[in-house]
Amino acid sequence: MPELLDFLSEKCTGYHSTADEWVSSHFEDLHNSGQSWSADEHIRDYDSLAQLLRRPRAIRILGLTPVASRAKRVKLIAPDLEVRFRKLAEQWRRQTKFRSAIEDKAIHPAYQSIIAMGPQVIPLVLRDLRDSRGHWFWALHYLAGKDMAEGSTTIDQARDTWLRWGEDNGYI
């Protein structure tokens, strides 16, 4: 269901309250029938869509990756987005590993492509920062619209500050 996933990754990152029936009547039937999905045709109510994205059943059906937070909100990541991110991150790491200049790392085309993916990629960047480390602070600054690590004097300090922010805001 590539069209749906594209739509979800572009429009939706979470929240709302009741939508179990909506999941059953629309997504499961549609999925089981093997029909193709058109966002414009099937989704007229974006609030309902956002609502259903909190439901484990919808998450399972759509194959999305839920990211639970301390704040009990859920943000969702489309699998194709994650694949693309992983590929770009690996390319960036490989091609800038031996550079000391932060600015050289940040202007690498793969890094810039990750920034161009927009705020929806924040959970993936934060997870990578948590699990594999790396100089993601420039990207996070631009994606989040603020530099949470301002004033940090070590890489560990900057990393800890961003990870704490990510947890507090439901990204990881």
Add this chain to the structure above:
Amino acid sequence: MAHEDASRKEIELDLPGLGITNYEIVSEEDERYNCVSWANRDKKQFWWPFPRYGTYWPPGVKRDRTLDAFIKVFEVQSYQQCDTADFEPGVDKVAIFVRNEKPQHVSRQRAEDGMWTSKLGDGHDIDHESLYALEGDYYGTVAQILKRKRRP
């Protein structure tokens, strides 16, 4: 061993001069410090003039990515500019690599045995016999050498 072979292959892809000289990987990869940190024997801070994202730059030195600013980093620590990378027992030396007029890398020569040592960006620390093995498209060329008497 397989892991080290893979690391060497990766290093020599970007720094082919190392492949034809003797060098040894002497640490794990670590993004928390870089070549300038390592040249200053500091593994706790990431020395770079860019003024954000957890970097450190010594007080009193302009946060500019220029050869002059990099020279100043060492001069404030009693290094003096010199012309040769030749080993002088009891003397520490550092070499600043520049490409497109921008500093790219710093190596340090150990006062005790004349071996050069470098931190390769976020990668490994290496000990290398030849300073000039690092010259090339990646780091450019050695633009300045500085020295000071070994401190106890």
